[in-house]
């Protein structure tokens with residue numbers, strides 16, 4: 001797949017987010033799609049206690065699963081194949097123009113009608129803007145009714161101490177509507193959030209944080225603190 005690197009880099013620097021439309025084809029997503037649906041179903045059927053399955057209790061609905069953390073750690077081979085596949089890694093290194101390492105993997109889940117909103121925030125990663133990006137691989141279509149991502153363009157350049165109102169959509173924010181197979185990329189410093197899921201459709205995405213190797217090295221030498 002040919003990437004328009006100039007467009008992506010420009011959007012990432014100016015707006016703080018960009019998109020790779022229809023990056024994955026249907027047959028590339030089929031097994032991950034089935035595997036993640038089974039993980040969700042099994043967790044509900046067997047009432048699994050596992051600290052990687054992040055959930056909250058909602059009165060009248062019981063436990064609501066919203067995130068499966070450490071997704072790369074033996075959850076399912078198809079997930080590892082997708083997340084460490086050459087197709088993705090080639091695109092990522094082309095976009096960064098640098099050696100990168102994946103530093104976090106998670107499955108984000110919004111169940112139909114009971115998917116909670118995510119308050120407005122900046123990801124708690126201590127780096128300057130323009131360095132570290134989260135890649136969201138969409139396994140389902142994502143739009144306002146099922147709580148799609150929303151971003152405040154340009155806010156990745158705001159200083160770290162800029163106050164973010166967790167509960168109020170900032171003026172000028174934009175909904176990031178995505179299709180199954182798309183990848184959205186956002187700067188970890190951007191102000192972002194997402195609404196509740198009120199529709200009948202499931203919304204799953206695999207989020208991978210990619211970090212330039214020099215930052216990982218700088219952290220290990222104590223030149224940049226983790227948070």
Ligand code: NI
Pocket residue numbers: 121122123192
């Ligand atoms: Ni976030």
